[in-house]
Amino acid sequence: MSVVRVVADDKKCVGCEICELTCANVNFGVNNPKKSAIYISRLAGPEGFHVVLCNQCGRCAKECPEEAIALVNGGYRIDEERCTLCGICVEVCPIEAIWWRPNVKTPVKCISCKACVSNCPTQALSYKEIAFQVKSGLRGKE
Numbered sequence: 001m002s003v004v005r006v007v008a009d010d011k012k013c014v015g016c017e018i019c020e021l022t023c024a025n026v027n028f029g030v031n032n033p034k035k036s037a038i039y040i041s042r043l044a045g046p047e048g049f050h051v052v053l054c055n056q057c058g059r060c061a062k063e064c065p066e067e068a069i070a071l072v073n074g075g076y077r078i079d080e081e082r083c084t085l086c087g088i089c090v091e092v093c094p095i096e097a098i099w100w101r102p103n104v105k106t107p108v109k110c111i112s113c114k115a116c117v118s119n120c121p122t123q124a125l126s127y128k129e130i131a132f133q134v135k136s137g138l139r140g141k142e
Contacts (some may be wrong), residue, residue: 002131003058004074004112006038008051012124015040015049019116019125026115028104035101037110051124054097054110060089074129075112080105 017040020033028035039052054076061069061076068082069089078089083106090098090107098109117125 001071002074002129003056003071003076004114004127004129005056006053006110006112006114006117006125006127008053009124009126010048010050012122013040013049013051014122014124015042016121018119018121019051022116022119023110023113026113027111035104035108037108038116039099052095052097054093054112055095056110056112057094059092059094060098060109063088063092072111076109077111078106078109083107 017033019038020036020040021031023036023038024030024032024034027037037053041050041052043050056074056076058071058076061067061071065086065088066082066084068079068084069076070079071077085106087100087107089109090100093109098107101108112127114127117127
């Protein structure tokens with residue numbers, strides 16, 4: 001089994017928001033960067049930009065009491081039918097890469113669909129496949 005991570009090189013990011021627009025279009029059917037599962041933040045001074053997106057660590061899936069987050073096609077996805085909107089996934093994310101968006105039913109996170117990678121004009125985004133073994137037990141509990 002493997003997980004696919006979209007990886008960002010902040011030094012190459014110019015803040016154009018094409019990744020945000022691509023994500024919003026592909027995953028939510030809207031042309032609005034505010035509805036994206038990837039977020040570009042401007043750093044203070046000449047520092048540039050920081051790209052915030054899920055690194056597919058799986059912590060949200062392990063902590064979800066409803067088991068509404070599962071690994072599907074290399075990325076962790078939220079099952080809207082099982083999600084009870086408790087927000088635990090948002091609270092436990094170690095890099096704050098899962099959040100609430102206006103007019104979106106469940107919390108939003110990158111699912112590593114890779115659409116943003118192919119549309120990034122500066123090649124600040126790439127993807128990497130990582131193989132791992134699934135441990136036995138519910139939600140990773142030993």
